[in-house]
Amino acid sequence: GAVVSQHPSWVICKSGTSVKIECRSLDFQATTMFWYRQFPKQSLMLMATSNEGSKATYEQGVEKDKFLINHASLTLSTLTVTSAHPEDSSFYICSARAPDSNTEAFFGQGTRLTVV
């Protein structure tokens, strides 16, 4: 099946620094990728939809200037958490769907971010 690779799997950073997370679709072209955040014992919350070659679409309440998304190619989307704070510590997961919109989504392995 299709594979989505996410990197890094975990990162610890200091408050005020920025962290970049990469999401790659390995065997299909993903014009759209999705970024989720999951706090402990809570469900995945969609943060934004990443569109190749255009601006990302952010969900209500998600700061676009804090969570920068770049989708420069059909196989790579990046999420940069800028000026990270401890409350940004969470599990960030990307996903991509094959061109048929009704098919399953494939998820990256997730990135556990800890801001100290």
Place this chain on the structure above:
Amino acid sequence: RKEVEQDPGPFNVPEGATVAFNCTYSNSASQSFFWYRQDCRKEPKLLMSVYSSGNEDGRFTAQLNRASQYISLLIRDSKLSDSATYLCVVNRSGYNKLIFGAGTRLAVHP
């Protein structure tokens, strides 16, 4: 009200038990339905899609009732390895986003 609602559990059951999870969705425009499984600190993985006619995959049976906007997952002969969080997921037609329920935790014990 959340768009996809699930009983959070946890469901604690012995091996061999049959357990059923329920899910309701509020948007009648929802077109595609899925059950995902998520292990602790891991990404979600597709367990099965849910079709109007109902579908079965081994010990797992999924049902969809569009009139009631209700989805179910039945697990028979539970195994220890079934312990996980089960996520109910819906997708609206023409709306290329998956909406996740909060998940139902299952713990199968010996």
